[in-house]
Amino acid sequence: MPSRTTLLFLVLCVIWGTTWIGIKAGVEAVPPLLFAGTRFIAAGVLLLGFTTWREGLPRLAWRDLPRLAATSLLMITLCYAALFWGVAHVDSGTAAVLEMSLTPIALMAFALGLREESFDRRRFGALVLGVVGLAILFGPTALRNWSVTAGDGAGLRLAGAAAVSWAAVVYGWGSVVARPLLRLYSSTFVAASTTLFGGLLLLGLSLAGEPGAIPALAGQWGAAAWAGWLFLVLFGSLIGYTIYMTLLREIGATRAGTYAFVSPIIAVLLGMVCLGEQIHLLDMLGMAVMLAGAGLAMAEPKPKSQLKPATN
Template sequence: MPRHSTLLFLALCAIWGTTWIGIKAGVEVVPPLLFAGTRFTAAGLLLLGIAAWRGEFELPARQDVLRFGATSLLMITLCYAALFWGMVHVDSGTGAVLEMSLTPIALMGFALWLREEVFDRRRLAALLLGVTGLAMLFGPTALRSWAQASGEGAMLRLAGAAAVASAAVTYGWGSVVARPLLRRYASIFVAGSTTLIGGLLLLAISLAAEPGAVSALGGQWGAAAWAGWVFLVLFGSLIGYTIYMTLLREIGATRAGTYAFVSPIIAVLLGMACFGEQIHPLDVVGMAVMLAAAALAMAERKPGPRRATSPSAFQKS
């Protein structure tokens, strides 16, 4: 893989591995959909402003309008509405296993279905290896949580798990749908358009149906929530989402999606460093397996052996 793409991939993993801090700070005091909707709307406006300043803003062609709308709906609105609702009802371990393991699988599945990529057994093996590592890292916590649930709580957790799973599927679908746009428009313009449209739709849903959303528009969130919001706008969306769009164009959905095997490791290490969370031997093994999976998926395929050619074919007569 080109060095430029490798550096972008590592930057994406680092950024999206730290966004959970901002999300946690915000959703503890702000209605989740409102928090997400305002974040994406602000990021979209900033991205489009930068695109205009760089001369990369252009009105989409008529045949691309529907694709822009579908990408926004799938990657932002449906994904984050389901993810944030689901995370209210499942523990972080269950959510991590479902969302992080299903995202690269969905990316590969839709890339093959929509013929954006060809089947690659090595990358399939990398996905299976990565899912195994995720299960080792977060599986014990998820199993303990499910074992303790009963009655109505168990049903809500099941519904929450289904919502988190659907978020991974819609995100993967939207990512693959977006790739043709990235061949015709600048990454920053696609990122800005989809985050703005998706964010506005999230805001509409929040204000119509989310308890406390209207009053929360007053902005009395507190310093921690506002700091998290600014971090998510500038790093999670403005920088991270643009990098992701660039990687979709340059290396494809399957390889770009392997950030899901590296970002959780960064999150776990930050939890240990910032909050004193413990890491067990099985966690270390799981993280090593996930890193191996990412390396396997990102490695370039070696060219096959060349056929021997008769020397006389190239000899001058």
């Protein structure tokens, strides 16, 4: 029977593999930063209320405030501001390859650099498998789309690709920075605080300079955008982000980050079911390699057998 950790990991993969539906519905009608900021603020308020009702608000030590602020800034504000802007200027295949491959790489790099984890050959092998699978699944489409439009706004596309890459890096950095907080406070409290503070900063950025942000505050977004917003608040943030924080605390950033090898498979399968998209043999190969990488990372290492002393 799967362990609790494995079940949480699978739930996270399914949730974050379906959030693209809500994001796509929202950003087509609402300025992206406003859409993201209001989503995180709503999720943060709800989570903070739930945390207060269930366990009461913890006494937050002053020395932990800088780390909490850094986590909010990295994982929410800087990540999603760059991600949403970058996705608007590169094709989805390129964005998928960059973000989903760089996120677990950044998680491992920062976990090792900040001494939150030690090097593990098995996890490194899982990372290599996952990145290779992502390249097989999304690489051909990304290269084809990039070459077809070569010379037409290439500079802006490069900037968009750089923004998506930056989003993956700061998300990995923030995840590792957050882990010491998760040893002191509950995952729901850390999730609530970071989403609320990060969302407020996103909203401030949107209102300060995003075209169309102030008129969009009237809320005339349309049914599809509001449905996407509610889905992202309830599932993407309230449930998904809290589960991710729990996994960060329990299994570390490197293993938790391998959701990036499973969520794209969920998205591809949903595209096949909902949009009639075709899956080819090469796609299936890429998905199989990605699943192998995630499975290797999540598998519990076997305890080393102890040699029994010889008896005469």
